[in-house]
Amino acid sequence: MRNFMMVVAALLALPAQAALNVLATVPEWAALAQEIAGDKIKVTAATTALQDPHRIEARPSLIARARNADLLIATGAELESGWLPVVQRESGNARIQTGQPGYFEAAVQVRMLEIPAKLDRADGDVHASGNPHINTDPRVYLQVGAALAARLAQLDPAHAAAYQAGYTAFAARWRANLARWDRQAATLRGQPVVVQHKSFSYLLDWLGLKEVATLEPRPGVEASAAHLSRVLQQVRSQKPRWVLRAVWEGSRASDWFAANSGTPAVVLPFTVGGNDAATDLASVFDDTLTRLLAVK
Numbered sequence: 001m002r003n004f005m006m007v008v009a010a011l012l013a014l015p016a017q018a019a020l021n022v023l024a025t026v027p028e029w030a031a032l033a034q035e036i037a038g039d040k041i042k043v044t045a046a047t048t049a050l051q052d053p054h055r056i057e058a059r060p061s062l063i064a065r066a067r068n069a070d071l072l073i074a075t076g077a078e079l080e081s082g083w084l085p086v087v088q089r090e091s092g093n094a095r096i097q098t099g100q101p102g103y104f105e106a107a108v109q110v111r112m113l114e115i116p117a118k119l120d121r122a123d124g125d126v127h128a129s130g131n132p133h134i135n136t137d138p139r140v141y142l143q144v145g146a147a148l149a150a151r152l153a154q155l156d157p158a159h160a161a162a163y164q165a166g167y168t169a170f171a172a173r174w175r176a177n178l179a180r181w182d183r184q185a186a187t188l189r190g191q192p193v194v195v196q197h198k199s200f201s202y203l204l205d206w207l208g209l210k211e212v213a214t215l216e217p218r219p220g221v222e223a224s225a226a227h228l229s230r231v232l233q234q235v236r237s238q239k240p241r242w243v244l245r246a247v248w249e250g251s252r253a254s255d256w257f258a259a260n261s262g263t264p265a266v267v268l269p270f271t272v273g274g275n276d277a278a279t280d281l282a283s284v285f286d287d288t289l290t291r292l293l294a295v296k
Contacts, residue, residue, distance in 0.1 A: 020155060021070045024074075025073065026047050027047065036145055036170055038166055049270060056083045058086040063087055064091075066091035067092060068093075070096075072096035073106065074106070076105030077107035077129040078128060104147075107130075109146075113130055114131040114201055115129065116130075133199050134202050136200050137205060150163075177285070185207050185289055188207050193243075195243070195245070196249055197219065198219055199244075199270065200244055200246070212238045215243070215253040228253060241295060243258055246267075246270035247269055247270055268287075
């Protein structure tokens, strides 16, 4: 009996199973993982809303975080192709290499837009798998969230029920949000819009907005004054309601277009942390609609 009690005491003295270390490449997937997993994980993002997610420096501090990660969540679709492979390689962490259970891509879970018919570097920063900015359509979080909950359960089967319950609760909240946002946005459908970069194709698809021009002559290529003048002449008769840019994009092109066309320039948060109002996933879309609807 004494030996049995000693064994029980020793087991009780053991630390609780450590939370999974999760590293997300961008804030939206870090926020989604936290919504689903709660205190079962420790999650950080490699980037902030104020950084261009295409162009990140693989700093030693980031590589160190990747070295200790149990799960790496990426957007994929080549969004992080300029820096994430370096982080994976230099981390020496076998768990998070592409093709391993500890590597998760969001883009493969959803329908991709703007898949190019051909690839030519002369066309600018074109992604072979399609436009990678899936995060601007709130509908994708249900699909990505379901797959992410399953992956968390695979990596941490002891808490599989908690991950499924977390996703179920998130999905119920999210569907209620989607219904509310659809009602709010009903008056926006069909409105013409100019974008600075192809950052909002999924947002426009969700809201039924009509993109009439992109200020960049090619993805990732800054517009010249001559190009902006041509765009202005091409769309003047269509009377776009907004010119949109993400908070991480430079303002020169959209400010010029707004000043010379009379079209209001609207800066959208794009992801969690994009402004003081966008503190979580739901508030990103609350703030986005508030900004769009404020323009009469």
